[in-house]
Amino acid sequence: MSSSDAQSKHVYSRAYALALDSQDPLHGIRKDFLIPSKAQLRARSLSEAETHDSSSPDDTAIYLCGNSLGVQPAITSVRMQQYFTTWATQGVFGHFKPLAESPLPTWLDADARASDCIAPIVGALPAEVAVMETLTANLHLLLSAFYKPDINGRHKIIIENQAFPSDHFAAESQILHHNLSPSSSLITIELPGLPQAPLSTSYILSVIEKHASTTAVLLLPGIQFYTGQYFDIPTITKAAQKAGIFVIWDLAHAVGNVLLDLHGWGVDAAVWCSYKYLNAGPGAVGGLFVHEKNSQVSSEAGQLTFANRLSGWWGSSKASRFAMDNKFVPIPGASGFQLSNPSILDITSLNASLEIFAKAGGMVPLREKSVKLTAHLEVLIRNMEAYTAKRFEIITPSDKDQRGAQLSLKLQPGLLDAVMKYLEEKSVVVDERRPDVIRVAPAPLYNSFEDCWLFVEAFGEALHAAEKL
C-alpha cells in the first residue's frame, strides 16, 4: 500500500471522509438541494444574496442544522411556480380541474397526495395520516378529542421534564381548560438530580406504573429535542396502554429521521412538523396520525358514534361538505380531524420535498446512511483533543437505536457564545440550545461525510478561539 493510500484510509482524515462519500449510493441526491454558500450566508441584503450562486462546492456552507430547518430542495421552486401558474390561469377551477402534463394534484386532492406520501415515512396506513395545521395546533386537537379527564379517576397527563415548551404549554393549558390544576394533574418525568440526562426506558416505565390508575394521557417526544435521545416508542406505548393510558408521540425530530412504524406499534396518536427533516420550509403544514382503532365512525339507527373533537368543515364527509346543512359527519380516519381547507402553497412545498424522499428509495436507505453518517461524526468528535480534555461531552446516547441523526454537545460553562460566533463566521451552521448545548445533525439526504469532517475541524478551532478569550 502506498503512503497516500494509508493516509486516505486513516479514519480521521478528510480523504477517508471523501472515500466514504464516493461509496455512498445516496451522495448524488445532495445536488437536489440548495445548500447556502458561504458568500450567500454573509450577504446583508436580498439582492446581494441573489448575486451569489451556490454552485461552487468549495464555497458551500457546512449546514448541519436539518434538525431545526431543512434546506430547500431545488424542485420546490419549480413546483411552486407550477402552482402559481395553475392559480393564475385557472382561478377557482384549480380546485378540481386536472391539467394534462401537470405533476400537481388538483387542490382538492393535494392533502390526500401528501398523506399517501407521508404514510410510509411514519409507518402508517394512508387513512391514519392527515397533513394539516401545525404541530402544536394538532396536539391540541388530539387532546381535545382524547383527553377527557375525571378528577376522581384518570385526570393526569404525563410528559417529560425537559419537554419542548410548546408541548408543556399545550398539556398545561388543556388541564386548566378542564378546570383542573397542573400541580396535581401534570406529571413531569425527571431523573432526580439530573435534569438534562437521557431517560432510561425502565425509569419512564416506573413513572407510568406509579401513576397508572390516575393517568389519562402520556405525551412524549419520539426524539428528545435537547439530548437527541430516541425513545423506545413500542415498549413505552405498550406499557402505557396496558395501564389504560392513551399515548401521543411528538415526532417533530423523528419524522423523516428514523424508521417509524406507528401502525405496527399500535401508537394511539402522533403529531409532527415538516420543516425539519422533511424540508417543507419554515412553519410549513404539519401532520397528525390517529390509529385506525381511534378514529372509527359507526352508525346505528341514524345515530353516529365517534370520538368527539373540535371540528371544522374539512373534517366532515366530502359527499355532504358543500350541503351546508350543519350536520358534522366525520370522515373516518385522521382526515376527520381536519378543520379548514389546507394551504395548497404549503402542501405543494411539502409534496415537492417528498418527491425526493421517494427518489432516495424511502426511509430504509436514508436511515442506513444516517446511522453511518452520525457514527462517523461521533468517531471524529471522540478523537478531538478538546473531547479528551473534557472541554465538552456528547450527551446523546452512543447506541444507534437510541438516537437519530443528531448529536448534542454539552460545552463547559462559558464557552457557548464564543464557539457559536466562531462557527458562524466560518459558515458552519449548527444550532444552540441554552444553557450550553450545540446540536449537530447530519441529514442523510444532503449531508456528506466530508461535512462531518469539516465541522469537526472548525469546532476544534472554535473551542481554541473560545478558550483564548
Ligand SMILES: Cc1ncc(COP(=O)(O)O)c(C=O)c1O
Ligand atoms: C419537539 C418539538 N415540539 C413542538 C414544536 C413546536 O412546533 P410548532 O411550532 O410547529 O407547533 C417544536 C418546534 O421546533 C419541537 O421541536
